[in-house]
Amino acid sequence: MKSYRKELWFNVPSRRGLVNITPDVDECIKESDVTEGLVLVNAMHITASVFINDDESGLHQDYEDWLEGLAPHEPLSHYRHNRTGEDNGDAHLKRQIMGREVVVAITEGEMDFGPWEQIFYGEFDGRRRKRVLVKIIGE
DSSP, X not given: OEEEEEEEEEOOSSSSEEEEOHHHHHHHHHHXXXXXXXXXXXXXXXXXXXXXXXXXXXXXXXXXXXXXXXSOSOOGGXXXXXXXXXXXXXXXXXXXXXXXXXXXXXXXXXXXXXXXXXXXXXXSSOSSOEEEEEEEXXX
């Protein structure tokens, strides 16, 4: 069985943003030379997420509005976590909602996606470098 590991680095210039990382993961699969197996993609920061959905701008804005409604950034005093001197209590909750990781089957060297599925990196406390782990195992 083959094993492959790579860290992808992102620096979203705003507090929040979504990045389609499907092409990056595709490239990792090609580099791994795995044609049958699994790819794990996970955010390695507690204020970021990896998830699968449609790459459609209206949906992305819906996510922004929905997440901000569930866990608004302000007032900062709303979050006990921010008493530590941080200002990202909301980002931790947004990450919990959106999830840490995805696992996708690889068949004949391609990810087994349903229609419109893409992998996204979700940033909820940006403006600094963060990484995503890609781990591939298979034959």
